[in-house]
Amino acid sequence: MVASNTIKSDSARILVVDDNERMRKSLAALLEAHGYEVELADGGVQAQEWLERQHFDVAMLDLMMPDLDGFGVMRRLRERDIDTSVIVVSGDSSVDVAIEVLRAGAYDFVRKPYAPEVLLHAVENALEQRRLGQEREQMQRRMERSEQLHRYMVNKSPDIIYLLDSEGRFKFINDRVESLLGFSPRELIGKHHTALLPEGEVPAKDRFDERRGDSRRSKSVEMTLRCKQGGANPVVVENSAIQVELNAWGMYSSPEDGDRRFVGTYGIARDISGRKQAEETIRFQAYHDLLTQLPNRTQFKEYLEAALRRIQDQDDRLAVIYVDVDRLKIVNDQLGHLYGDEMLCTLATRLKACLRESDTLARIGGDEFGVLLPKVSGVEDAKRVAEKIIEILKEPVRLGEHELFASVSMGIAICPEHGLTVDALLTHADIAMYHGRDLARGSYGIYSTDMDGEFSRHLAIERGIRTGLDSGQFSLCFQPQVSSEHGNRLIGVEALVRWNHPEFGNVPPSEFVPVAEESGLIIMLGDWVLEQACLAMVEWRELGFNQVRMAINFSSIQVAQSDFAEKILIALNRHNLPGEMFEVEITENVLMSDMDSVSEKLGVLVKEGVTVAIDDFGTGYSSLSYLHSLPIQRIKIDRAFVRVIGETETESSIINAIVSMASGLGMEVIAEGVETDIQRSYLAQVGCEELQGFLFSKPVPSAEVTEILLNSVKKRA
Known part of the structure; x- marks a missing residue:
């Protein structure tokens, strides 16, 4: 074994092995910043050369490398008995790979991307x-000097060490057996070794009482040893058995004694309960939702597959209920994800209370549950469960100081009537759920083939977005924003996308924007909106209208893109437009999704003159702290507050408070949804500088905005 000195925290040597140069250098920089001495290897072959030539305390090892992979490096370490601890750092997060890495001898497994801590x-x-x-090795070397020290070493070993006679009875067993199993060495000496084996552990009997001494002997055999029941040792009293890894040798008399005969067994049993528990944890996480502890989608599909095989043999029926939580996004957006998570856990508990022990409840999506009823007589049984769920959710859900009423939309599919496969039943239950939700939230639908057409609209919308952008089906309208201080003069517009579908006609944004976000097409759609808005601004600038500001609302998915700010600035530069003409509108909830990252991106835009506005202010995470710390220049009062102006003194006070707060922070205020003169007058009176709404103009095409601008010039003349 390669010799090693006792490790000091300021002198530990670490070898970083990764074929990705950027990852290799990043990892080295992190380790060097914490005082470690680091060497780099660009692959398994170079790592092997380093490890054979020099001593390293730890090797940070990538798994997938072209010349010699991580498993190959670990195999070479074992073959050459090189004393280096291996930590695998890999992007492969599968359960099987994690378990295989630990079994290959790695000390730990860290998934990419990793948190530095x-x-x-x-x-x-x-x-x-x-x-x-x-330290233990040094102690062991010292104890080898005498039999007394040797016995001390054996008894203090972390492993159970034992000797059996030729009849399989204990001749010696060290003290470790008491701390692991609860038996004292004294009560085991002279007893047959089966006293430590659980009933029925027949294959393990021959391994524990190993008679082979050659290469066929028991090596790294996993088996179970039973714990003493009713003992006083609190460490083992809760366990009935532990898992161990056994290495055992048959012992034979020396040739000098005459015929070579079997005299007993020498064995070492290492406690691997911790490792097995870690493996079980990995398996649990792979097949369960960690928030609710329910089976996840993968496990649910396996249960459903098994149930389908059973009913095919027995000519039975089963039911699948697809459960979608209504308005969970509103809870997440307005109260925060902690409250949303708490609501999901509460709903999981209530749903489970409606089921039989043989039924399965799983969380199969962010706000979706699946219910498997493995044995039903027909659809009436599934309907009764759905009605139970509706009834139990009539009780309010208390989240901290908030009391909310939750509801779910459900879809029912029966096998064999509605499908014979896992995918068919889940798809049809999902279709039925959408049908039930369209009729009324908090209800359920039962699948029928008539529903396929309705569900196909959703799919057609998704496909249509892709083709609609290329075929000119989308258009931009612009709703003017006016100055309350300068006779309602137009000072800006908000870009609003419209879609005239060849089959469905005018599809409202409230229908196609969520589909675009869900499918990721919002990126493509947003790029198109940005380009068209820039072209409109170019047209107005050529007519001499250089001060018309363009506002575009961006979704959280767009803002989350790493090139969000860069994409906007490239578009402005391409059309020779100043940043001062452009305004980015985002909601408060977008800010809260990743405040540091969003703040950095907005800061880049603000440096180039772009204005940042908070849309729908007052409906999400309204907080003075983020208003003060983020690069925000304008607040947009939500139409919900504007709509009730004059109805109650409380609502008017809210607007007054928002305007006063913005003024104190040096921000401008715009109100949307202004539809009456009373609203306009009140907003102007409290100091709201800019207004937007049907009172001034509905959203209109670019040509009508041009006409409004030209008319305003004529009026001033």
């Missing part, structure tokens, strides 16, 4: 484990 914690643990191991 997680990786550093793994390194610290590995070094601490090595330090303890090295």
